[in-house]
Amino acid sequence: MSAKLLKFVDTAQRRPPKRDASERRDDFEEIFDEFQSEFAAEQASRCSQCGIPFCQVHCPLHNNIPDWLMLTAEDRLEEAYEVASATNNFPEICGRICPQDRLCEGNCVIEKGFDSVTIGSVEKYITETAFANGWVKPPSPRREREQSVGIIGAGPAGMAAAEMLRRRGYQVALYDRHDRLGGLMVYGIPNFKLEKHVVARRVDLLAEGGVSLHPNTDVGRDVSFADLRERHDAVLIATGVYTARDIKAPGVGLDGIVPALDYLIASNRKGLGDAVPAFDSGALNAAGKDVVVIGGGDTAMDCVRTAVRQGANAVTCLYRRDRGNMPGSQREVAYAMEEGVTFEFLALPEAFQGDGHVDAVRAVKMRLGEPDSSGRLTPQPVPGSEYRLDAQLVLKALGFDPDDIPAQFDVPDLVTTRWGTVKSQLATGATNLDGVFAAGDIVRGASLVVWAVRDGRDAAEGIHQYLQAKVGADAASLRAAG
Ligand code: FAD
Numbered sequence: 001m002s003a004k005l006l007k008f009v010d011t012a013q014r015r016p017p018k019r020d021a022s023e024r025r026d027d028f029e030e031i032f033d034e035f036q037s038e039f040a041a042e043q044a045s046r047c048s049q050c051g052i053p054f055c056q057v058h059c060p061l062h063n064n065i066p067d068w069l070m071l072t073a074e075d076r077l078e079e080a081y082e083v084a085s086a087t088n089n090f091p092e093i094c095g096r097i098c099p100q101d102r103l104c105e106g107n108c109v110i111e112k113g114f115d116s117v118t119i120g121s122v123e124k125y126i127t128e129t130a131f132a133n134g135w136v137k138p139p140s141p142r143r144e145r146e147q148s149v150g151i152i153g154a155g156p157a158g159m160a161a162a163e164m165l166r167r168r169g170y171q172v173a174l175y176d177r178h179d180r181l182g183g184l185m186v187y188g189i190p191n192f193k194l195e196k197h198v199v200a201r202r203v204d205l206l207a208e209g210g211v212s213l214h215p216n217t218d219v220g221r222d223v224s225f226a227d228l229r230e231r232h233d234a235v236l237i238a239t240g241v242y243t244a245r246d247i248k249a250p251g252v253g254l255d256g257i258v259p260a261l262d263y264l265i266a267s268n269r270k271g272l273g274d275a276v277p278a279f280d281s282g283a284l285n286a287a288g289k290d291v292v293v294i295g296g297g298d299t300a301m302d303c304v305r306t307a308v309r310q311g312a313n314a315v316t317c318l319y320r321r322d323r324g325n326m327p328g329s330q331r332e333v334a335y336a337m338e339e340g341v342t343f344e345f346l347a348l349p350e351a352f353q354g355d356g357h358v359d360a361v362r363a364v365k366m367r368l369g370e371p372d373s374s375g376r377l378t379p380q381p382v383p384g385s386e387y388r389l390d391a392q393l394v395l396k397a398l399g400f401d402p403d404d405i406p407a408q409f410d411v412p413d414l415v416t417t418r419w420g421t422v423k424s425q426l427a428t429g430a431t432n433l434d435g436v437f438a439a440g441d442i443v444r445g446a447s448l449v450v451w452a453v454r455d456g457r458d459a460a461e462g463i464h465q466y467l468q469a470k471v472g473a474d475a476a477s478l479r480a481a482g
């Protein structure tokens with residue numbers, strides 16, 4: 001065992017410097033600065049190199065965390081990058097935005113008495129060092145293959161699959177309806193969690209490696225799914241989930257009550273320098289307003305923190321359960337609190353008030369009653385506890401359901417689950433249709449970037465196996481015919 005490890009007893013946990021809330025409230029830059037190299041090595045050296053590393057078990061990509069921590073502690077960063085990138089296409093992105101408290105770090109064995117190793121920050125540090133030194137290369141196949149794969153959706157699932165297939169030499173075309181590629185990493189997740197140049201850099205690498213990029217191409221509208229199946233030997237559906245859940249309450253149709261993603265897309269586009277009339281007119285801009293965000297997940301946290309940065313007068317998050325039951329990352333909740341967001345736990349909107357445009361939310365207090373079928377306690381209204389909150393902008397962040405892909409793609413035979421997600425085989429992504437695969441949120445429902453990367457990698461492997469088998473079958477039938 002290296003003398004540079006097992007330092008958790010006398011070395012305290014230290015994260016990269018976090019900018020003060022009073023400073024970060026005023027801009028959209030990431031809230032953590034970079035690790036300085038000596039601190040990254042010091043923090044990596046806290047790892048106890050467990051025989052059964054629970055961090056790795058609970059990372060959806062099963063990253064070889066102990067090895068890259070050891071290499072970082074020994075200042076062997078190029079090797080650390082090789083190990084980190086062997087299982088993850090975007091370690092610098094996961095290092096920034098994985099909910100590590102629920103995944104790798106939350107399961108680090110030293111977490112109990114000594115605070116976990118800061119795995120995500122070290123992963124980001126290794127990969128940023130690799131970019132700075134030119135160690136990150138575009139996918140470069142050892143040999144070209146004639147077969148082609150069409151990928152619909154350039155989020156993390158589609159991008160990871162594109163990279164893996166291109167590395168194997170396939171001709172890969174990546175289609176997306178948006179003008180920029182990256183999916184929710186560009187248009188959902190705000191810049192203060194993930195700066196957009198970090199995603200663009202990965203898109204550029206795919207292009208340099210020979211992936212053919214087709215932005216502004218809405219499959220089902222600009223090109224049919226049937227055409228794509230004709231054009232390619234295999235097709236991957238990686239379209240994410242975008243049907244926003246709505247609230248049923250009187251007044252919900254008033255102006256000023258908007259879906260969270262419309263609001264976040266407008267904010268991200270503005271940050272990217274686009275003309276955004278709905279932002280400039282004030283409709284999707286929180287400046288000077290009392291803002292109420294409804295929901296308790298990551299999207300709600302992104303909305304409240306965006307509203308703070310836009311200069312809202314007051315920002316309140318209404319969530320019907322208590323803090324311990326919030327579905328999103330507790331770290332994000334803590335950051336939002338630091339930045340001045342008010343949380344109204346155990347509160348539900350009953351009605352929206354206003355004359356054409358919303359000016360208030362009527363809410364009611366809740367208490368947690370009996371468990372439902374999933375075991376979660378059911379929130380129930382407390383009679384007589386109604387109250388009013390001023391609100392000129394209300395953001396609905398209640399989660400997303402899948403779009404109706406069989407209808408959108410005019411492919412009624414594609415089998416979906418009872419939740420509307422595309423049904424596919426675990427570990428290969430194969431659907432019931434020949435040569436059609438699926439990956440990411442459209443398979444598992446709204447999830448995480450790291451799971452999308454995992455699914456994209458699995459589907460790429462499934463597609464490779466499928467295409468290899470096809471080549472073998474074609475050769476056999478040629479031999480039989482000749
Ligand atoms: P997406 O990223 O949604 O990409 C799908 C792509 O398909 C999109 O670019 C879309 O334009 C394209 N597409 C859809 N239909 C078509 C069509 N018909 N034709 C062409 N293109 C099409 N996860 C984390 O791990 N950490 C976080 O901090 C985090 N924060 C989040 C914040 C918000 C506001 C949201 C909404 C999600 C967040 N997530 C986070 C979840 C994460 O972004 C998703 O789980 C992940 O992006 C899913 O990847 P995907 O590739 O399956 O889909």
Ligand code: SF4
Pocket residue numbers: 058059060061062063065088094095098100103104105119120123450
């Ligand atoms: Fe942790 Fe995510 Fe990195 Fe896995 S990919 S080690 S869960 S930060």
Ligand code: SF4
Pocket residue numbers: 046047048049050053054055056065066069107108109110117119
């Ligand atoms: Fe190191 Fe913690 Fe992983 Fe153990 S669980 S190998 S201490 S990072």
